[in-house]
Amino acid sequence: MKFFFVLAVLYLSVTNLVFGAQAIAQWAYLTEQPLSIPLPWLVAGKLVWGGLFGLTAWGLWRLRAWGRRALLVGITLYQVHIWANHLFFDVSVLARQAWPFEIGLSVVTLAVVWGGMFLPKLRRLYGGKA
Numbered sequence: 001m002k003f004f005f006v007l008a009v010l011y012l013s014v015t016n017l018v019f020g021a022q023a024i025a026q027w028a029y030l031t032e033q034p035l036s037i038p039l040p041w042l043v044a045g046k047l048v049w050g051g052l053f054g055l056t057a058w059g060l061w062r063l064r065a066w067g068r069r070a071l072l073v074g075i076t077l078y079q080v081h082i083w084a085n086h087l088f089f090d091v092s093v094l095a096r097q098a099w100p101f102e103i104g105l106s107v108v109t110l111a112v113v114w115g116g117m118f119l120p121k122l123r124r125l126y127g128g129k130a
Contacts, residue, residue, distance in 0.1 A: 001122060002060065005113075009071060010057040012078075017050030037089040045085075049078060060126075068117055068126040075113045079106045 023030060023043045030039055056074055059067025083106070090096055116122060 001116065001119070002063075002125060005071065005116060005122075006057055006060045009053050009060060013050050013053035013057055015050075016046045016053065020044075020046030020050060036091045037085060045081060049081070053078075063125060063127075065127040068122070068128070072114060072117055076110065079110060082106070 020043050023039065023046065027039070035042075052070075052074055056067055056070040059070055061067075082102075086095075086099065086102065090099075117126075
């Protein structure tokens with residue numbers, strides 16, 4: 001179970017970092033496009049979350065208690081960040097039509113992470129009481 005969370009968080013880290021790096025590499029092209037979200041905000045968000053999730057994955061792998069707490073806080077704040085982007089930057093009706101699915105995805109993500117990290121075996125593994 002530990003490996004599932006480590007790999008999932010590492011995946012979040014790598015995908016965010018790659019997206020941020022690609023956006024930097026294509027900065028000139030992207031600044032000419034009609035983006036609804038400011039490019040510096042988008043790139044900074046991806047790079048910050050990529051770094052934070054990378055650190056969290058390392059903490060989970062090394063069985064650090066702070067890694068578990070960082071995952072719980074981080075995934076919650078990540079979902080808040082995603083929804084702030086939706087609320088402030090989704091401009092089309094089509095984008096807003098996907099919100100019910102996005103809400104479901106956010107709820108499932110939070111339920112899996114919070115539920116998994118509170119399983120007695122994982123709580124003990126990360127130094128918490130079962």
